[in-house]
Amino acid sequence: MSCNEQQRVRASAARNDGYSRRTFLRVVGALGGAWLTLDLAKVAAAAQAAQRAQEGPGQPGTVFLSQAELADVDAITAQIIPSDSTPGAREAGVALFIDRALATFFGRMAPDFRSQLAAFRLRCQSQHPNASSFAALTNQQQVNFLKLVEGTPFFARLRLLTLVGMFAMPKYGGNRDGIGWKLLGFQDQHIFQPPFGYYDRDYPGFAFEVVERP
């Protein structure tokens, strides 16, 4: 395939706004050997797994946290990225993502997380003896309490897990319906073409004078 043909294929692909992994596979397939040895079977398998994760039935119960712990974790994540005019961590399914992650690929963080979460809940209880849990506090009480603990290793860890659950590939169970990516305005595509943004649209080209070195 000539360079011109490659460019045409890429240009036509880039015009497709809803550019999917499947389209990418078709394009790459059409380009043949010039694109080296893309392992198409593996790419397709990954895409299918992601698709299944998105289309699958309702979330199962928790696997690492108790329901009460899950409710607190969910309330904290919903304070970190709140739901307002746009969806937040709650709609993105971040708390259940954290539950699954700690039982599987983030298992190495699990022991610390469990003891830190217990300490968090104890501290909350001593501050608010009449409330059953952090999740049961009013919004303002939750905000005030989190301001007290935002410097703790537990908050830092849970915040990071919230961001991972919000913005990782949806196949891991968070970032449901791409809510996190939509919030950012991030597009996961394989092919883009210039101009990429507003400022490079009418770029006249790089002007310079060759300076002779002494």
Next chain:
Amino acid sequence: MTATYRLSQPVDFAIVGSGAAGGVLARELSLAGFSVVVFEQGPRLTLGSFEHDELKHWFNAGMTNDPVKNPQTFRDDRSKRGERNLIRPSLTYARTVGGSSVHYTANYWRFHEVDFDECSRLGPISGTGFSDWPITYAELEPYYTKVEWDIGVSGLAGASPFDPPRSKPYPMPPLPVKSSGVLLERGARQLGLHPFPAPLAINSQPYRGRPACIHCGFCHGFGCEVGAKASSLTTMIPEAEATGRCEVRSESYVVQVATDKRGRATGVRYFDRDKRERFQKAKAVILSANGAETPRLLLTSANSMFPQGLANSSGLVGKYLMFNFTMRTHAVFEHELNEFKSVQCSRVVHDFYDSDPQRGFYGGGGIDSRIGPQPIIWADRIGEDEGLWGSAYKARLAEFPRSMQAASHGTSLPVETNSVELDPELKDAWGMPAMRVTYKDHPDDLATMRFLQARAAEIMEAAGAVKVTNAAVKPQTSSLHLLGTCRMGNDPAKSVIDRYHRSHDIPNLFLCDGSSLVTSGRGQPTLTIQALAFRAAEHIANFARRGEI
């Protein structure tokens, strides 16, 4: 046609590491007619396995050293006990065929003349090992050119008035400019500075059988899914194997270089993928395992003849660890930049490259335009600037498409106590001593970070940013640039290898990778590491032909 060698049959060269340097040495020595076995700790990955998976690659050691299996400890002072980080090790490198050249950003700045002889120009700096190199830029220039043409670098020769002399232009034009590049260029020109197109080891057009960049936006920390980014996996290693004289053994973890009674290297002991111990005989051994693993391997190879570790009569193996640095200046503009598209950098400013005694501290560097990281880490970092959570934080997340980073990169001074050594307690998954890293930025390095960051902020203001935020300057506790730990020099008491990368102590043991560097440069060390590897390969081949190994 990949070669296969028997363990008992001594090969001409056992090369430990298949990354930026190891790939070049394997290709050059096998092309020169020698038998070569390359040992790589990690697996051999295919381009099709390179996903845009930030969780896997930045949080789950997708292809990098695993904090559980390959643990490290870190401390900022020798009086402290090393602490283990379970999310990411302090020193990160890709543990796969092709090494860190698979996941790097592919910024390919040449070092300038001053990087080689700055100590003579400025004088020594007390409390540091600041020194000249035993070689000059002029000696390395032909090999810089060889890297640019054999591996494939896009750029515009003559565009930077600060560039050192070059014998040939770049083989490919620069990649298309991004909005961040236009803005860096605009701001810099407003201030009378000299921005230029970023040189990148990424194809702007099809080159040597590899396609042009498709602008997917996942260079930094990811493998290139089409092979447009040059890595040893897609360039040097296949060419080495095609000679029929090079065998690459992946998932083969070398833990000891053995020596005989005469003090010569006899081969390498390694664990294969089933954790069985093997021994490969070799006439000469080359370590290109990176600036962290090369000194560690020399230390784990200690024996009765070399109780301090191999090649360590100077006591400097693992010392003078240098990082470079990257400091963030976050800028938000009125319109969309969409920096998540395409390569990291498209414009660079080198006006502050040289150290200027009038500033009151040593150091210099460059400023480039960047995406910065992918969504998760981007979201994490902007929290550090102005508040970590809540509605205001969420509103800033939505600025992602209108944001860019002007990144400052610069010098690290060589400080003897900054080091890689063996942890006295912690072991890895193979029972070998883990690495203990000690690092504290020299005060001049911190001053250089602040200085460059202030310049970067001025450029962003001049470009019309609606908001500019400098990340807090903090001492570094981690790095991807692993430099200086087996430094090159003429004096065996003050260096580990000679000007040809031969260890001063063991005539058939060579070291060539980031550990060889005497000074840090200003960031972006890979091109220099590969130029050194091409030069080393030429000399090592000549020594072998003349029977001088």
